[in-house]
Amino acid sequence: MRERVGIGIDVGGTNVKFGLVQGRRVLFQSSFPTAGSLTPKALDQAMVNAVHLLIRRSKEPVAGVGVGIPGLVKVPQGIVLSCANLVNWKNVPLKGNLKRRLRLPVEVENDVNAMTLAEWKFGAGQGVSNLVCLTLGTGVGGGLIINGRLYRGWNGSAGEVGHMPLGEKGSPCSCGGIACLERTVGNREILAWVRRRLRAGEKSRILELAGGNPAKIIPPMIDEACRLGDRLARETWSRVGTQIGLVLTGVVNLLNPERIVIGGGISKAGRWLFEPMRRTVRERAMRGPGKVSIVPAQLGSSAGLIGAALVGFGEGCTSFRRTK
Amino acid sequence: MRERVGIGIDVGGTNVKFGLVQGRRVLFQSSFPTAGSLTPKALDQAMVNAVHLLIRRSKEPVAGVGVGIPGLVKVPQGIVLSCANLVNWKNVPLKGNLKRRLRLPVEVENDVNAMTLAEWKFGAGQGVSNLVCLTLGTGVGGGLIINGRLYRGWNGSAGEVGHMPLGEKGSPCSCGGIACLERTVGNREILAWVRRRLRAGEKSRILELAGGNPAKIIPPMIDEACRLGDRLARETWSRVGTQIGLVLTGVVNLLNPERIVIGGGISKAGRWLFEPMRRTVRERAMRGPGKVSIVPAQLGSSAGLIGAALVGFGEGCTSFRRTK
Numbered sequence: 001m002r003e004r005v006g007i008g009i010d011v012g013g014t015n016v017k018f019g020l021v022q023g024r025r026v027l028f029q030s031s032f033p034t035a036g037s038l039t040p041k042a043l044d045q046a047m048v049n050a051v052h053l054l055i056r057r058s059k060e061p062v063a064g065v066g067v068g069i070p071g072l073v074k075v076p077q078g079i080v081l082s083c084a085n086l087v088n089w090k091n092v093p094l095k096g097n098l099k100r101r102l103r104l105p106v107e108v109e110n111d112v113n114a115m116t117l118a119e120w121k122f123g124a125g126q127g128v129s130n131l132v133c134l135t136l137g138t139g140v141g142g143g144l145i146i147n148g149r150l151y152r153g154w155n156g157s158a159g160e161v162g163h164m165p166l167g168e169k170g171s172p173c174s175c176g177g178i179a180c181l182e183r184t185v186g187n188r189e190i191l192a193w194v195r196r197r198l199r200a201g202e203k204s205r206i207l208e209l210a211g212g213n214p215a216k217i218i219p220p221m222i223d224e225a226c227r228l229g230d231r232l233a234r235e236t237w238s239r240v241g242t243q244i245g246l247v248l249t250g251v252v253n254l255l256n257p258e259r260i261v262i263g264g265g266i267s268k269a270g271r272w273l274f275e276p277m278r279r280t281v282r283e284r285a286m287r288g289p290g291k292v293s294i295v296p297a298q299l300g301s302s303a304g305l306i307g308a309a310l311v312g313f314g315e316g317c318t319s320f321r322r323t324k
Numbered sequence: 325m326r327e328r329v330g331i332g333i334d335v336g337g338t339n340v341k342f343g344l345v346q347g348r349r350v351l352f353q354s355s356f357p358t359a360g361s362l363t364p365k366a367l368d369q370a371m372v373n374a375v376h377l378l379i380r381r382s383k384e385p386v387a388g389v390g391v392g393i394p395g396l397v398k399v400p401q402g403i404v405l406s407c408a409n410l411v412n413w414k415n416v417p418l419k420g421n422l423k424r425r426l427r428l429p430v431e432v433e434n435d436v437n438a439m440t441l442a443e444w445k446f447g448a449g450q451g452v453s454n455l456v457c458l459t460l461g462t463g464v465g466g467g468l469i470i471n472g473r474l475y476r477g478w479n480g481s482a483g484e485v486g487h488m489p490l491g492e493k494g495s496p497c498s499c500g501g502i503a504c505l506e507r508t509v510g511n512r513e514i515l516a517w518v519r520r521r522l523r524a525g526e527k528s529r530i531l532e533l534a535g536g537n538p539a540k541i542i543p544p545m546i547d548e549a550c551r552l553g554d555r556l557a558r559e560t561w562s563r564v565g566t567q568i569g570l571v572l573t574g575v576v577n578l579l580n581p582e583r584i585v586i587g588g589g590i591s592k593a594g595r596w597l598f599e600p601m602r603r604t605v606r607e608r609a610m611r612g613p614g615k616v617s618i619v620p621a622q623l624g625s626s627a628g629l630i631g632a633a634l635v636g637f638g639e640g641c642t643s644f645r646r647t648k
C-alpha cells in the first residue's frame with residue numbers, strides 16, 4: 001500500500017516549520033517566523049496559507065493536517081491550553097479553527113509527543129511497545145509510548161522527564177519545582193557552567209573555538225573540543241550525561257521501558273554524552289530494567305514535521321479515545 | 325450479576341495467606357508459615373492442599389486461583405523468575421505446576437501488582453484510568469495502572485517507586501542502586517533513624533511507649549506518640565512524608581496520574597505522614613500534575629488476597645496479551 005501524503009506543522013519558539021510528508025520522508029518543507037504571528041488569529045491565518053501552499057505543491061491529495069505545539073494541548077479536542085512561547089495562547093480551539101477553514105482532518109498535539117510518535121513509527125524507537133523519548137535543548141522534553149500507544153496522562157502533561165528533580169536541593173525552575181533536571185542539563189545551564197569554569201581560569205579549546213569570546217560558545221564547539229581531546233569539554237558532557245543518567249535510573253526502575261531515544265541539539269555530542277549516561281543507568285538501575293538500550297534519535301530536525309503529519313493521520317489519538 | 329467466587333493466595337515473607345474471595349469480600353481465610361516450605365515443591369503441595377480446603381469450604385464453584393508472589397513473575401506464563409524471600413526460586417513454572425494438579429484456571433502475578441489491581445477495582449483507586457499504587461513496609465513497592473490496564477513494562481518489573489533514587493549520593497541498596505527511596509523510608513531505616521536520635525539524647529514519648537527499650541520500638545508507637553504531641557514522632561513522619569513526596573514529584577511530572585494510593589504498614593500514620601507528602605508534591609510538582617490526589621489504601625491487609633483472586637479471574641492479563 002502506498003503511504004498517504006499529509007501535512008505537518010511544527011510550531012517552534014523561533015520558526016513555524018511546515019511540510020508535505022509521506023511516511024518518513026519530508027517531500028517539501030518551508031517555514032515562517034513565529035515572532036510575527038503571536039496572536040492566535042495571525043497564526044491561524046499563516047497556517048491556513050501554509051497549508052494551501054502545500055496542497056498546491058502536492059501531486060497527491062492531502063489526507064490530513066497535524067500541528068505540533070510546544071505547550072499543553074487538550075486531545076482530541078485540539079485545544080491549546082497553554083504555551084510558554086506563545087504568551088497570549090490560553091484555551092485556543094486551534095483544531096476547530098483550522099478545521100472550519102481547511103475542510104480537512106486536523107489534529108493538534110504537544111510537539112514532543114509528535115516527535116515521540118515519529119521516532120517510534122519511523123526512527124530509533126521502531127519495534128518496541130514501551131519507549132521513553134527525550135529531547136535535549138533549552139528545555140528538556142519527554143514523551144512516552146506505553147503498551148504500544150502514546151501516553152498523555154490524566155490532564156495531558158505526562159512525559160516531563162526534564163522536570164523530574166535531581167535531588168532535594170537545587171535551583172528553582174520556571175515550572176515551580178526545585179532542582180529539575182532541566183536546570184542542570186538545559187542548554188543555557190550547560191553553557192553557564194562552562195563559562196564559570198573558564199572564568200575560574202581553566203584552559204580549554206572551547207574558548208579558542210569561540211574566538212576567545214565566552215559569550216559566543218555554542219554546544220557544537222564543546223563537541224569539537226571533545227574530539228580535540230579537551231578536558232573541560234569531555235568533563236562537560238560527562239557531567240551532563242551522568243545527571244541525565246541519574247534521572248533515567250528512576251525512570252527505568254519505574255517504567256521498565258525497552259528503549260530510550262535521546263534527541264535534540266546536544267544529543268549530537270555522541271559517545272561523549274551517551275557513554276556516561278549509559279554507564280550511570282547500567283550501574284545504578286535494577287538489573288533487568290538496567291538493560292534498557294539508550295540510543296540517539298534518528299530523524300533529526302525532521303522528527304517534528306513527520307510526527308505532526310502522523311498526528312494529522314490520527315495516529316496519536318487512539319489512546320485518548322479509548323480511555324475517555 | 326452475582327460475582328464469581330475465586331481463590332487468592334498471597335505469598336509473604338512470613339506467612340502464605342489463602343482465602344475464598346467474592347468481589348471485595350474475603351469469605352474465609354487462613355494461612356501457613358512460609359518458612360516451612362521454602363522449596364518450590366513443598367510450597368506447591370501446601371498451595372494445592374490450601375486450595376482443596378477452600379474448595380470444600382465454598383458453597384459455590386471456584387472460578388479460578390490467583391497467586392501473588394513477592395518477586396519477578398513472567399506473565400502470562402506464570403513463571404517465577406526470582407523471589408527475594410524464597411531463595412531457591414529461580415524460573416519456577418508455578419502456574420503450570422498448579423494448573424496440572426488443580427484442573428482450574430491459575431494465574432501468577434507479582435504481589436504488589438495484585439494489590440494494585442485490588443485497590444483499583446474495589447478500593448481507593450476506583451474510577452480512574454491512571455493510578456500509582458505504593459506499599460510502605462520493610463520494602464517499598466509500587467504498581468501502575470496506565471490507560472486503564474495494569475502496566476508491567478518490558479520485562480515485568482515496572483512500578484519500582486521504592487528504587488527511584490532520592491539524589492546522587494546516599495546509602496547503597498540491595499538492588500544495586502544508590503540512595504533508593506526504600507533506603508530512607510523502609511521500616512528498618514525509619515526505626516534506625518529514630519534510634520539514632522534517641523541515642524543522641526533526644527527525649528521522646530516513643531521510648532516510653534517501648535518500655536524504655538529502643539529495640540522494641542515499632543512504627544505504631546510512633547503514630548501513638550504523634551497523637552500525644554511528641555516532637556520526634558511528628559518529625560519522623562514529616563521527614564518520611566517529605567522524602568516520599570520528593571520522589572512522587574518526579575513520578576507525578578513523568579506519569580501525570582489522577583490518583584496515588586498509599587498502603588502498607590506505616591500508611592496508618594495518617595495525616596502526620598500524608599500532609600507533608602501532599603504538601604511536597606503540591607509545592608514542587610508542575611501545576612496540572614501536582615493536583616493529583618494522594619489517598620490511603622482502603623483494603624488493608626486483605627488487598628493481597630483480593631488482588632490475587634482478581635488475577636485468578638484473568639483481570640491482570642489483558643495488558644500482556646494485547647501487547648505481545
